[in-house]
Amino acid sequence: MSPAGASLGATVLCVLAWAGLAAGDRVYIHPFHLLVYSKSSCERLEKPTAEPAPHPSLTPAPIQARAPPVDEEALWGQLVPAAQKLEDGDQARVAAVGMLLNFLGARLHKTRAEMRGRPGAAVLSPTAVFGTLASFYLGALDPTASRLQAFLGVPGEGQSCTSRLDGHKVLAALQTAQGLLVARGRAGGRARLLLSTVLGLFTVPGLRLKQPFVQGLARFAPVTLPRALDLATDPDLAAEKINRFMEAATGWDLGSPVMGLDPDSTLLFDAYIHFQAQMKGFSLLAGLRDFWVDNATSVPVPMLSSTGTFQHWSDTHSNLSVTRVPLSDNAWLLLIQPHRASDLPQAEALAFQYDLPMWTKNLSPRAIRLTVPQLALRDSYDVQDLLAQAKLPTLLGAGANLGGISDRELRVGQVLNSILFELKADEEEPPTESARQPAGPETLDVTLNSPFLFAIYEQDSTAVHFMGRVTNPLRGV
Template structure:
């Protein structure tokens, strides 16, 4: 009997020991390790001169190295492996949570308007500033990004590791076939004479397809706005609304802006011959072009929550999720109960149904200033004048607008003169369920391998871009 007890104890001990050795909390994938902390401590104690990057004027012709800093790359990215899943899942949940917080603020700021944001781009922007933050600002940003409170070096987040995972997610998206056209542009504008840390500039490079760092004279706000808008217009994929609509204060010396272009073509969808009615609210409708597609889709009609959910493949892995109120429910009511758990619930227990789906063509532009959003979240100090960004520059930085802009398009692959492909034999004789997205709805785009939420928003005006 004693032998059995000893064997049981020994077995339990082995299992417990192995279990403890194998499990690593996902946070530690992003934290500094002891060797890096030791190296950082040595650097802090030694006197070494930081290499600087001096931006040239936005009005000056670019030299080859100033045209696009993409050739400088201090971060390595890798393909997504099985062992990477826990840390990627952990980060995508943090991004999703921050995205919902932003969405809640934006829908209150822009009532009865289309709202579209990119949780991945929001996160990348804040992590970029985290790389340049020191002291209390660094701690506050780490908490805002969803990580634990740092108490020592090894409990601090290494922003390089976070950006590396974000770049891996971007690479998964941008490596897709021709159905998806996506790109990201980032610009950093500083006042003349501001010297930036070369390390900081190098660390920003992997976060975009193109990075530009330019000097602008902000003491003439109207002229500065014109120069920045002109610079963006000459480098983006298509004609767009301006990125700056109002002047910045003449006292600022730094402005950050990122632009995402995303265009997707839904396979086998074709344009409806005539524009169709789309209800903005219960009393107002507009006429918009629509596309239609017939086929097998994952679908759910939830009578308890009074909503319907449709899963539309965009590529081999990526997909679009459409959520529409039903049975007299309202979009506001659905939005008020949103959380990071909403998507698993919506995606759960879906059935494969034969549908004839009609939905609006989408051409949406959104442009948001982080300063306004953070002010509405009561955390304006994160980018305020008292924030410490001494790792960006040894000059005191007065940050102006921090802008994320999105241009999003969704269209069909066939023209109105082409006929849709014939259904396969397995659907012969089936009568499709007619689904028409003819009133305001929620939409989300997921990168299918990492499960990252790329875009999320509500569509009230399907065509709000030029």
């Protein structure tokens, strides 16, 4: 078996094994059957037609064509209905996608940590990377489709039609998982939690994209912006144009994530994700507080504070503590702090496993005065690099069969996820002039003023939407 085949096989086996373990503690529904084509759909797909109608296509506008500014409140309003109209089977389908994206996210977070050697901060979105690969699956034909399906965690190669993933079902379930995250986070007539995804599809001039593919992406990214530009003559100038275009379209301060373009590329797939949480009950402390980057170096940073009852666990065996902070009725922030800064890699390996929400079963309520840095983290990663590190460099390479995206043979270059992750004080809370005094002698003081880990998850889908590491709040990532 080739290294790529072994890697895909290992992924599927690990998902199946993990799912079997999960079944021991909960009512288990097979994770795959709700995500594949139905028998009736297969009969329609396999029914011969005399002359299949060609798919309509579109030509991306030049990159000079402006896009309307992103309205994040409107995007919030588009996500919420997906979570409010759950029909029979929808909850199980969303849970299945949550399981698959958690496994993929944990695997790729580990892969990325090995690539970077954990030199600093990092933010990865399992939702975004799963949605990115599911989007390519939507436009893939065999053998690429089968290989993508296996990498997503579902056996597919050599199976019948009713064993093949339905990309539209997968992306619809992913959209519902995103909606569940933000649906109950609203206060004072505005969203307390924002999750916005904007997709840039950048092609060489003259390349046409199939409309069914572009329209299908709306489940992953409600705003998709196809644009054409010269990628070959001056790749650095092309990268600069893309960065300017996306910053103008989103209004987000993302830095300059696009760089080092391959001049032979004909398609770039760049997903931009913004998550912002206003933390209920937290207020901004007056002045700045020291955050210890290492034992000898500190930086002054803005801090948020709240006193109340939080779920907490201190594990002396693993040398870490965990505090769970509610962001809404069903969304949670996990803060994972090693007892010693040098224990961060070990804490990360233990914490970011395949069923992170289940790992928190040891938490118990505790009166706590909690102080955390205000965060505005920016990170970017090329999914192509992660695939190469996972020994699958050709999965979206030059030989990939992506006939559902364009009639022309594609050379996929950069496949980017760029993230802006923000934690802010509750705007309804007045600024705090000084640190709040503990409510009583039993109140535990938990201050995250040294490197720590975090995760955002939603309990109904069990989906982990973000996982990250903070080593210096001022440097972002």
